[in-house]
Amino acid sequence: xxxxxxxxxxxxxxxxxxxxxxxxxxxxxxxxxxxxxxxxxxxxxxxxxxxxxxxxxxxxxxxxxxxxxxxxxxxxxxxxxxxxxxxxxxxxxxxxxxxxxxxxxxxxxx
Amino acid sequence: xxxxxxxxxxxxxxxxxxxxxxxxxxxxxxxxxxxxxxxxxxxxxxxxxxxxxxxxxxxxxxxxxxxxxxxxxxxxxxxxxxxxxxxxxxxxxxxxxxxxxxxxxxxxxxx
Numbered sequence: 001x002x003x004x005x006x007x008x009x010x011x012x013x014x015x016x017x018x019x020x021x022x023x024x025x026x027x028x029x030x031x032x033x034x035x036x037x038x039x040x041x042x043x044x045x046x047x048x049x050x051x052x053x054x055x056x057x058x059x060x061x062x063x064x065x066x067x068x069x070x071x072x073x074x075x076x077x078x079x080x081x082x083x084x085x086x087x088x089x090x091x092x093x094x095x096x097x098x099x100x101x102x103x104x105x106x107x108x109x110x
Numbered sequence: 111x112x113x114x115x116x117x118x119x120x121x122x123x124x125x126x127x128x129x130x131x132x133x134x135x136x137x138x139x140x141x142x143x144x145x146x147x148x149x150x151x152x153x154x155x156x157x158x159x160x161x162x163x164x165x166x167x168x169x170x171x172x173x174x175x176x177x178x179x180x181x182x183x184x185x186x187x188x189x190x191x192x193x194x195x196x197x198x199x200x201x202x203x204x205x206x207x208x209x210x211x212x213x214x215x216x217x218x219x220x221x
Contacts, residue, residue: 032208043114043200043212044153089152093208096141096160097168102152 004092006101014109019077021104023090026071030092030099035064035075038087038103047088048075080108113137114213116201122219129188131216133201139211141204142184144168144176146197147215153200159184191220 004025013019023033031052036044050057050064050073057064061080066073077084085108090101114135123129135142141160145153155168157176165176173195175187188195198217202210 034209036210036212041215043202043214044210045212046209049207049209096158096166097155098143098208098210099155100145100153102150 004090004099004101006090006104008104009102010105010107012107012109013080015080015082017080019080019084019106019108021075021077021088021090021106022072023074023101024070024072025092025099027092027094027099028071029094032093033064033066033073034091034093034098035062036089036091036100038089044089077106080106082108082110084108114201114203114211116199116213116216118216119214120217120219122221123188123191124221125192127191129191129195129218129220131186131188131199131201131218133184133186133213134182135184135201135203135211136182137203137205137211138181139203139205140181142178143202143204143210144174144184144186145200145202146170146195147200148197156186156199191218193220196220 007022034049035047037047038044048059061078063076087103089103143158144156159165159178177185201213
């Protein structure tokens, strides 16, 4: 009930392409879904988030698509840049705690 | 200026020894969290706190204790360190919109 699943585990795209990172969850009570970006040797940093009342959230090149009925969401990174190479964590929250997925390692090749 | 700091940044401990990891935040946030990160497991919640002098168990609390002596400080204590506790540990504070602000992490190696 508490799991958050991410796919793929790793993803390689060419510079300029759109990277699509997927996430699914099981607990219907989750209502807040942040995505965190982590570079090697650093702590995760909030990238973008969405509430369950919305089905889309955009912030520059980053867009979250949310499907409440299917309990799925995805992060689209448009015009991917080498500087976007990092690990991305999907997370879900309903109360005091946040449940994290296992992450997708994105590599953007120039 | 970093709002969540952790010390030490890395530590080598011996099996059975006591380890204390410290976290300090200047965000004025009520909630603070301790996570461990292992390859293939993402971030897992160990303990958290929403007020000074009170802590709550997370999803994997066994073998860990926590202490919140003030709003700004939150410590993670390993009374008897074990090999399985080798990991990177992150502290975070939580803002009003549920966003979490992470520290830079502490790499703990137990030998």
